[in-house]
Each structure stands twice: as structure tokens, then as C-alpha cells.
Amino acid sequence: MLWACLSPGAGPGCGAPSGTLDQTPTYQEMYRPQLHFTPPRNWMNDPNGLVFYDGEYHLFYQYNPFGTRWGHMSWGHAISLDLVHWEHYPVAIPEADGVMAFSGSAVVDWNNSSGFGNGERPPLVAIYTGYREAEKIQAQYLAYSNDRGRSWMTYSGNPVLDRGLADFRDPKVFWHEPTQRWIMVVALSADHKVQFYESTDLKSWTLMSEFGPAGSDQGLWECPDLFPLTVEDGSQQDRWVLQVDLGDGAVAGGSGGQYFLGYFDGRQFEAQPLGASAWAGPGLAQWVDYGQDFYAAVSWSDVPIQDGRRLWIGWMNNWQYAQEIPTDPWRSAQSLPRSLHLRNVGDGLRLAQQPVRELQSLRERFMQIEARQLSDETFTLSETGFWGRRLEILAEFEPETAREFGLRVRVGQQEGTVIGYDVTRSELFVDRTRSGRSDFHPLFARRHAGPLPLRDGRLRLQIFVDRSSVEVFGNDGLTVLTDQIFPSLGSEGLEVYAVGGSVKLHSFTAWQLRSIWR
């Protein structure tokens, strides 16, 4: 069934009162992302319930149907066939009876272990935190769908896991084949711990073990995820990745993610020292993203084995200023979907993230520069006829004597965002101090940097530029920076530069990209 709300002009919450009643979404607003998912109107935070079923990628998300700030948390819903284009669906799980629907996950219950199925097809089951506002209690709740995620029923036996705690949230559930059980990883946020529970029917849960405090104990621990990845070195070895978010005190300031690598035997997670000296993370952990706008990342459940990818998406915002960003009538975007990889970097294993290949379908006008040397100079590509505010860029540099080199994107008369490499410090950085509007919060105009050793003396960059963000993947995603920016619409310039010496630009290819909304 096609909903009347499906067009970008309407969408979830259509018909519901909005905080910005007079603003009709057009998807042409100045800062409206054209490559990233945004709800037509109102507030969004974490991605939730990511599950693939019957050819469809579901994206649920923390949503306030009634305004552009956090509140009335409900699960908004969108569906994609290709991880690129999204269709909006009505709110799946609304706030009801004083219980907000906080973050959580969804699974395909293939064997109908929950008994929620109606015999025709396996039910989709969502496991989320119900926040009982009056009592200030967080507990785990279930909802299910028997019509491919189109409509959702909350379980009459809710809550299914209630320990009377104030900070007990964001359950991520997956099927553990070797032990034939469901496993839940969930955050004891204020204790900087995650707990692991087991179940055979998704309804009754038994505590198995805990992990933490470890890594960073800043902020509150939120939105954990746990999954295995095969090390991409031909050894066929698996490691488990435990990703845990911090509400504050992350590497770029404010909220951000860390991850641990180790072993999970179906009961207990044991972290291994990462040993990658070039990347100094917090204790046993490593940072997921060195920009300021990648939070609450969770991975898709039930991606077919033939596909084989582990895919995730994160909230492209930061609790430090999320409620102040100058967008209207919506607030917040999701990151581009990324595939996850485990690479051996010589002295340890490291998580790499790459934008999904499906995004190549957006490539439109294309330009290439011949290999050239840049010597203490700026090469303005926009003067050669290439510019844009929706771009994908692939570039490979080899520093010679330059102290710093890189690109400037979204360049206008008074502004530009620098994506550069500091040779002395071996650091990839994004400098958004002069990127456009930043007056809405004192902590926004900053430079963010992450360690990244050169590979065979070279730096390879893949960059996505949108109306209000940049995502930078260094050396095939070993170091990633995700940052929002708010430049003028007319700032479309593109430059390559070198400072303090020379750099060899081995290759440079850029595409203007089609909008996902047309």
C-alpha cells in the first residue's frame, strides 16, 4: 500500500502537529542534505531497528513527531531498496501511555520463536527501550509486525526486561547461530558497562555477563552493537567488534563512538589489546570517527549471507549542539551507509569504514585532473569549470616537501572547509572554523584531526560533500571524519592546495552527484 505521506513534501508525522507549522518541507531548503536521509520535518536522532527483509532495508529512527527538538520519542520509519533512495513511512512505534520509544534494534524472527507470527511469513520484531517518564525508568519492550514492517503492534506482555533502572537502554539483539539463541547487548549507561542477555523467544531474558568499564568512561555509555567481522588478510580469522557510544567526552568533543575488538563465545566478550600504536585510542578501545558528527552507529540485521557485508549508519550530529543547528523544518541527518572491514595495519587490527558502493549510482558529471605537482600553491578547480555542493571526490597524494596539503570544498568568498593532511603529525583533518554559519553554538567552529600513517608514502582520500556535511575516508576508510558544515548555497568552489613545499597529486577524480530526492 502506498501512503499519502510518501512524497518528500509530506512524510512521517504528516497530519500531526509540528513545531514549525508554517514551514512546508520542500527538500530544497538551503541546508537540506541531498545525499543523506532526513525526515521531511521535525527532530531525528539515532538510527534504530535497522533490518533487511524481503529486499528492503528498513531504517527506523528516534523521532519527535511534534517538533524540531528532542521529545515525544517515537520510531520514525523509512525504507530503501538500494541504501541510497528512501521512502518515508508513518511513525512505526509512537510514544504511548507515558512510555517513549527510545533506541533499539529489530530482527527477522525466522523461526517464529516469539510466537508473534501469523503463519504466513516470519514476524519482524523490534526490541527497544521504553522510557517511562513519570517513574524515570528505562526497560526493554517489544513490538512486532506481520506485514513487512508496515504496521506495528506493541507486545501486551511489555516490558520484557525491567530491572527498575534509570539508565538501562538501547538493546541490540542478534541471533547467535552456534548456541542457537538470541543475544542482547544493552547499556548500563551511567556505570559505563554493557550487559549481555540470552533468550530463546525474545520475551524472556537471562543475564549472562557484563563488560566494562573499559576504554573511555566519559559521558554515558549508549547504543552498543556487537558483531563478528572477518579479518581481510586472507587468514579467515574472525574478530568480534563491540561498539559503544559516549554521550560526551569523545575524541572531537561531545558525543562519539569507540570500539573494542576481541572474542565472544556466546556468553562473554573479551577485549584484546589493539596494539596499533599509530592510533592512540582510549585504553583498550579505538575511536570510530574523528569528526564531531557520527554518533549512535548501529549495523543492519539480516543482510543476506550472499551479500556478506556488515553495514551501518550513524546519526550525523552531536549532542553538544544538536538542538541548535540552523535547519528548519527538520533537524538532523543520518550519515551515508557504510560497509565495515577489519584490516591488519602491521601492528594490530583496525576497523575501516567505506561508503557503500550503491552510492556510485549517483555519479553524474565527472572530471579528472592529470597527475601534477603542487608547490606551495592553490589550484582552483572551480576556475576550470568544476564545482559543486554535491560531490564525490577520489584523490591520491604523495607528499614531497609539503608541510600540509589537501582540498578546500564549499569555497565561497568568505568561507571554505579544509580537508587536509598535516605531514609532520601524520594527521588527517577537517577544519570547519570558516565553513559557514557557526554562530548557533560556541563549540561548533573547530578543527578535528585523526591519526593516519601514509601507505607506501601516499594518502588516498574519498570524500562526500553535501549541502551541510563532509564525510572523509582516508586510506580506504582507516581514518574517517564526519562533520556538519553550514555554508552559503552559493559556496561551491573546489580547490587543491599545498603549503610549505610540494606534493605530488597522483590522481584526482570528482563527480557531481544527483540528489537522492529526485
Ligand code: FRU
Ligand atoms: C542516544 C540516546 C539513546 C537513547 C535515545 C533517546 O543518542 O540518548 O541512548 O535511547 O538517544 O532519544
